[in-house]
Amino acid sequence: MNYLQGPVIGIETSCDETSVGIVTGKTVLANVISSQSEKHREWGGVVPEAAARMHAELFLPVLKSALQEADISLHDLVGIGVTNRPGLVGALSVGLSGAKALACALKIPFIGVNHLEAHILSPFIDSSFTHPHVCLLVSGGHTELILVRRPGEYSKLGGTIDDAAGEAFDKAARTLGLGYPGGPAIEKAAVGGDPDKYPLPRGLREPTFDFSFAGIKTAVARTVEQYAENLDISSLAASFQTAVTSVLAERTLAAARESAVEQITLVGGVASNNELRNRMAQLASKQNIQVTIPHHRLCTDNGAMIAHAASWRIAIGELSSLDLEASAKSPLP
Amino acid sequence: MIAAVFSSSSPSASVALLRDGHPLGFASLRTQNNASGALLNNFSWILDQLDLELESVDLFAADEGPGSFTGVRVGITIAKTFGFVLGKPVAAVSAFDLIHRVRAAAVPAKKGWYFLRTMGEEARMVPEDSAALADAVGYGAAFSEPVYPDAVNAASFLADLTKIEPEHLMPKYLVEPNITVPNKPFGIIGR
Structure with missing residues (x-):
């Protein structure tokens, strides 16, 4: 550039x-x-x-x-x-x-x-890489998978059909009484929780590069109702975080394979979520795909x-x- | 002293360049979504016509409202940014004064209501069918002949304005933002 x-x-x-x-x-x-x-x-x-x-x-x-x-x-x-x-x-x-x-x-x-x-x-600011690559843009207002052929030349591969991922974090955090903004609140509450304790749906099934988080969010609300005072909040936060981040990571990797690219970037406010960063890095390394994530700031x-x-x-x-x-x-x- | 005055609290964005209380140049434009463009294009045009540099302006004043929240912030932000960059003082001007300094002046508030300011009194909210509006000038559905705030009207009271540092120039909000706190249908007992 x-x-x-x-x-x-x-x-x-x-x-x-x-x-x-x-x-x-x-x-x-x-x-x-x-x-x-x-x-x-x-x-x-x-x-x-x-x-x-x-x-x-x-x-x-x-x-x-x-x-x-x-x-x-x-x-x-x-x-x-x-x-x-x-x-x-x-x-x-x-x-x-x-x-x-x-x-x-x-x-x-x-x-x-x-x-x-x-x-x-933004990844270009502190990294150097070639094109094309697949970018997962994930924030409070957006969740989009984009093929970046070069700066200025973009093709949308998929996106959310309802809530943005960050919005789902906010709503789930509110349901759990964890406060705003939901991303950091869920991440903090999830520490030490069992991510498998409350099975949650994953939204749309592949093959698709679109996302749906409304069902996951509703499942959180139903779980809260069902377990009431016996609810393990930390584990439900962990289960929610796992459900959302696994869908994001798996679908991004699938988009990279489909687009025959060897590089992925992860950008936007939700890219600060450590679970998502780690999950994306682990999955990508198994497939020899390079992941670039900008600094938190x-x-x-x-x-x-x-x-x-x-x-x-x-x-x-x-x-x-x-x-x-x-x-x-x-x-x- | 040369002063630039910006007003965008109403559908009419107006700008005036004044010297010692006398208009050097002024312009206004009806605008829906681009008050900043209307103000700055007209301001640049006035400076060009008068062969003046921006640096020759000694004071930047802006309409502090009441009126459109977004519109007020546009004029205020422009004035304070100019003041900051050029190291010049700024001042706030009431939208009521820019409509008419002496007569009762009114601007739309929430639906069916107006802010009314009569001389010597604080602004108050009155319903649109209030008899008090009959003697007022202003704009909105209650006025068949609307009078919008006009920056050039500051010429008559420029000397009365209080000069302040750019950072302190802020809109004057007469009402709090309308906030609906989201429901918490699944709030957890005891938390």
């Missing part, structure tokens, strides 16, 4: 993380992430208007911290990237307005970045991945105008 020469800033406000990252090519100079999850915990999920209000409050402090961490001045920047799709429109609008004002004031190019593409390209929503994608897109000659809008939904480029 070719990159813009010099520091590029990336702004991410698509959901409940206010983040600003600064990269020079593949080198991350700063990646400041201010998560709102503590605030949203009491509501059991992300409240769009509350998220947008917090972005407006945090945007400048986070921007300042990123410049400080990178030890550069605003005037050293050569480009700006901002998530403008997909996401919560009210939340996206804060970052987009800030990015446009920065572009006007600094007189440097800016580009709207597809959040999903930024995740897909690059798995969650973050500004560095936006800056990285922007640096590449601007380098190949793409720019956005001030007319760029925020969009709730958007397919991959």
Whole structure:
């Protein structure tokens, strides 16, 4: 991948993380992430208007911290990237307005970045590998299997037909009374639990590259009802985690075999789940398939991945105008 | 002193460039989804027409609401970002004042309700059939001749604005976000 020469800033406000990252090519100079999850915990999920209000409050402090961490001045920047799709429109609008004002004031190019593409390209930041490969993008809002022929050239192989995996974690955690966000809560509760104690369904059967997590989630709720006070929460959390991560890992490996590729990437917030990382690595090693997973800080929503994608897109000659809008939904480029 | 004023709390996005309380240039545009584009394109156009550089602006002011939450945040974020980058102060302007400084002014609140501000009083919510709206100017279904907040109206009270640091410029929310806490149908007894 070719990159813009010099520091590029990336702004991410698509959901409940206010983040600003600064990269020079593949080198991350700063990646400041201010998560709102503590605030949203009491509501059991992300409240769009509350998220947008917090972005407006945090945007400048986070921007300042990123410049400080990178030890550069605003005037050293050569480009700006901002998530403008997909996401919560009210939340996206804060970052987009800030990015446009920065572009006007600094007189440097800016580009709207597809959040999903930024995740897909994030493994390139700290790894080197060839193409094509299969990418599992798995987060609170998305669960997609994508064949990445090269940066910018993607084919969707499959995706969830109901809940995203991260959403299923959130809902299962709420059912178990474990709090929000569900991924870390389930992972923590599952420690020491017996993953085979409560057999749970696996959703759709192969051959398919699609996923369904609604049945697993409902089975968790029924198990809670059935066992009531005798429920072993740790084991049910472990059983749920195993059910979801095994489907994700097995289907990704099947997609890699079908696509005749030897490399897999695992990106998005749920890629931080250690059970998923380990399961994917173990299954892949048996089939001589290489797995690349970005550092935890690059798995969650973050500004560095936006800056990285922007640096590449601007380098190949793409720019956005001030007319760029925020969009709730958007397919991959 | 040159001031730039941005307003996007209503369907009309307006921007004005003022010098010592006199308009140098102003523009407004009806917009649905792209207030930031409307404000910044018009602002750039005004600067170009006047052959002025952005650096010549001494103060960036923005409509703090009430009005569209998203729209207010767009104008506020633009003003505070300009202030931060250029090291200039910023200021908040009431949407009521940008509609009319003296007359009673009203903007839509939740469905069937309006925020009404009469001079010398705090804003209050009134139903759309309130007689108090008859003497007010504003916008929304209750007004057959809508008057939107207009940035150029800040010219008459620019000297009264309080200059603050960019980080402190925030929307003025008159209501809390509408939050429905999800049910916990399978919450565990004793937890």
